Amino acid sequence: MGKLIAIIKREYLERVRTKWFVIATLLGPVLFLALTVLPALFASRTRASATSGNITIIDATGAGLGARVVLALGDTSTLKPTLQVVQPGAVAAAEEGAASDVIGKKREGYLVLDSATLRGAKALYAGRNTTTVPDMNRLGRAIDKAVLAARLEGAGLDPLRIDSLTQVDVKLEKTQLTESGREKSGAGSTILGLAVAFLLYMVLVLYGQTVLRSVIEEKTSRVAEVVISSVRPEILLAGKIIGIGGVAVTQLFVWIASSLWIGAQVVPALLKNRVPSGAAAGAAGAAQSVDLLSMIPTFSIGLVVALILYFVLGFVFYSSLYAAVGSTVNSESEAQQAATPVVMLLILSAAVIQPVALAPQSTLSVVMSMLPFSAPMMMPMRMSLVSVPFWQIAVSLLGMLVTCAAAIWFSARIYRVGLLMYGKRPSFRELLKWLRYS
């Protein structure tokens, strides 16, 4: 036991002390901050494009539709319309003028309303902000509303009543319904799921490779023989996996804890300072900042536990395979080739991250989250997206436990023989023979 601890201690301390580890561990939260806050900031910038949201509305309907659109856009809108009423024949000239304004950056864009708009067929918008989804949605709704109002007036409705009748803004509140009941909608949950899966994938690859390199280092430097003259190779292997796994868990823990803190403390503070600076102040500003906060992923404790548990099992599985590979080769360049089967399993898992994230309840997703080699990435991701039935979690955990036991048995045997074999890399047939050595 004391020897196992000595090995774990060496593997752990030698890595935690390196500059690389410190930098990577500190950089993680910074990256997380960038990934979560930047999109939110960009979004808030887009919404707060009030100062630059000047657009020209060219009204060639002759029915005052432009004025209705201006009214429908309202004064809390980030789009600042300037109305230009023209005769139907003068549309081309007005368009030309508006276009040169846009090119000259005096305006963001221009909207052309004509008889076709009045019929409900089409309106034309040209500008630099056509890709800004919120602005375009708002403009589209305003036009719909204006056309509706114009038609109602044409049907003989009282103009005063039209205004009050068309002033509709239903807020769609989203609640996710699952087997376990209602859950608060996380707008960022898909992002969270992807983040969880990629984080696990990255850490598994990174630290699996670390185990591989560590085995190769001990083998090529020939220090392995000294060590296994004092401890059994199985103990060395176990100590190595636990020690390096400890480094990985430390890093994951720091990353998650600091990200939680950043999510709870830093991000709201950062975003609060940004939003009210826009034209929309007061109540509107507060509403907007709340809206932004809901885009930031939230971790539940259960998810963190699952994340660590699945990571540990996945790490034991992949790192023991990597260790077996490392013991059969003589150099790192040879290892790249020899590790291909292990890498294929990881890549196969990574390849389905996106399909699973988009359809977490599909058959593919359910199967991949239960297959032992992909479960460590897929199951935590699904758990962060939807409520996964208990039996699926049980099956995946059980499968992984069995697979881990098999991987450890297989690797320990290969490792024990391989560690002292130099020269030609063994063929698959020879590897099978190694398994039978006592």
Next chain:
Amino acid sequence: MSDLAIDIRGITKRYAAHIAVSDLSLQVPRGAVYGLLGPNGAGKTSTIRMILDIIAPDSGTITLFGKKHTDAGVLDRVGYLPEERGLYKKMKVREVLKFLAELKGIPGAEADKRIGTWLERMSLVTAEKNWGDSKVDELSRGMQQKVQFIGTLLHDPELVILDEPFSGLDPINAQALKDTVVELKARGRTVIFSTHIMENAEKLCDSVCIIAHGKKVLDGAVSDVKAANAGHTVAVAFDGAPSPAVEAVLRDRALIASMDDQNRFLEIELAPGANSGELLQRLITAGASLQRFERVQPSLHAIFLEKVGATGVEAGMSGHG
């Protein structure tokens, strides 16, 4: 308490293509310096690895200090220097040594104390430079070998096993190694080392075991081995080049089993049944001008060549040692 440090009974180790060690038995008394001799590929390293439980024998038993070698704590009393030496290159010297000591069950604080003493003794810590805080790969090859040697002895083992300890050592380190072996013996420790350089074994060992093709050829105290093989070896030197008649005598297989040209003299191994008087008479009859004719105790090297022969050296180059 057994008075044998090592008691090996009939161990065999088979690999797919060949037999590395075949029904080998040997006993090493406590406090002895014991040489395991044999050509490359004879099974020396396989034997040593089985003693250390690095590989398991297919059959046979290994007992250390009267206990099964796999019993808990038994191997902690053994120090091992493998033929292929190596340390963690990126670790500091002190940390590597502390790790190696902890693997043998020495607590950290005690290990630190011993490391300090050893580093000074091996002049790795001097007034000018403290190599203990340097990384291993900053050390020269000779210094790394010293560190490795400290690692072997740090836990004050009762049995020290050195696999080809002299390979790659410069004369100064080789001398230091010899001194250490002698000192270990003086302190009652048992030392077993393998070598294919007979001169080292002859100088240092109390007892030897010669193995070839994984089988024991002979073993016993060096003096006994030499006495048992005495009377068959003659050192002969001529004035000038030998005449054709003399050369004809030297080629007579009924008289001479083998001949080893030592430059200044010929070491002649007499054929079975032949004696030195007969050889002397034949040489004089052939008109040889003798400068030296002496019955000598055979060197271990000569015994080795006689017993193992050229075939033992060529075959069995398997790489399993």
